[in-house]
Amino acid sequence: MGEQDDLEARLDMRRRDEIGLLANELDRMVGRMAKARKRLALQNYAAGLAEMAAETLHNARNAMAPAVARLDSMRHSLRDLGLDRVGAALDELLAGTADAPRRDGLRRYVSLSTQRAQTAWSDVCAGLDEVNAHLSRMETLLERAETASRIKAPRERINSRELLEEALLAASPEKMASTSPALQPPGDSGASMIFEAPRATLLRALILLIECAAQTLRQACAEDRRILLSVGPSDSPGRPGVMYCIAMPGLERSTQDCHSLFARDDLSNGNASSTAHLCANAAMAMNGRLAAETGREGRGVSFHLWLPRE
Numbered sequence: 001m002g003e004q005d006d007l008e009a010r011l012d013m014r015r016r017d018e019i020g021l022l023a024n025e026l027d028r029m030v031g032r033m034a035k036a037r038k039r040l041a042l043q044n045y046a047a048g049l050a051e052m053a054a055e056t057l058h059n060a061r062n063a064m065a066p067a068v069a070r071l072d073s074m075r076h077s078l079r080d081l082g083l084d085r086v087g088a089a090l091d092e093l094l095a096g097t098a099d100a101p102r103r104d105g106l107r108r109y110v111s112l113s114t115q116r117a118q119t120a121w122s123d124v125c126a127g128l129d130e131v132n133a134h135l136s137r138m139e140t141l142l143e144r145a146e147t148a149s150r151i152k153a154p155r156e157r158i159n160s161r162e163l164l165e166e167a168l169l170a171a172s173p174e175k176m177a178s179t180s181p182a183l184q185p186p187g188d189s190g191a192s193m194i195f196e197a198p199r200a201t202l203l204r205a206l207i208l209l210i211e212c213a214a215q216t217l218r219q220a221c222a223e224d225r226r227i228l229l230s231v232g233p234s235d236s237p238g239r240p241g242v243m244y245c246i247a248m249p250g251l252e253r254s255t256q257d258c259h260s261l262f263a264r265d266d267l268s269n270g271n272a273s274s275t276a277h278l279c280a281n282a283a284m285a286m287n288g289r290l291a292a293e294t295g296r297e298g299r300g301v302s303f304h305l306w307l308p309r310e
Helices: 018-079 084-095 098-151 161-169 197-218 255-262 271-284
Strands: 153-159 180-183 194-199 225-233 241-252 289-294 298-308
Touching: 018 271, 018 289, 018 298, 153 197, 161 180, 161 197, 161 241, 180 197, 194 197, 194 271, 194 298, 197 225, 197 241, 197 271, 197 298, 271 289, 271 298
Parallel strands: 180 225
Antiparallel strands: 153 194, 225 241, 241 298, 289 298
């Protein structure tokens, strides 16, 4: 254990004497240490992301404030030029109805206004250069943040079925209202598959998919609102995998309509397609894939989340 840094190892001594009691207590202590280390790794990862986001927002705000102030100054400068009055003066000169003193006054006014407009134009050009510099700085900050955001979450050993059970329990009761989710009995080889993945990311994706299925059934006004959850092996040549399935047997959709479940709508409105789109991105980040498939004759739709089992 000390040499391999494996906190999953256990003595598992089935003895009833003092040595057995000591071994059992050591196993329990190592188990608590393993859980504590997992929590610490996730907390450090989350804290790092939060700190990165806070720093990015702070720097972006610092770059945005002078740009907004400069744009506001340019807006006032252009508005104060009074171009409508200059246009009226030019119309009067072109009409030829004004007497000589009036024409001289109009010419001076147009000349001074032209000079003011030239000054304002130079100021606007300089202002646009300043705003462009601030926007370039913001773009650099966002590029750095995007690069940093690609840091992968820590990978953990996961029991595939236990994680699905946890996701079902963690789903929002409000979002699951009027639906009937159920965990399907495990298959012969899908009861206790162990694999490594970013646990927090996968758990969140499963929760969102379950809630997305409930929302999809409500939006379709389906009479059968069962949501059947299952997990099992799904191996391709040379690449073993695990497949999570979230089935909606009461939903009727064509294959084309299934693809629309991943349409990238307004991601702030929380609709089913935007949620599925976010989950598809999470699957790709875990080197997996998310698909929606329809059953025979368009009856029943299922989300299939595949992940490598390495």
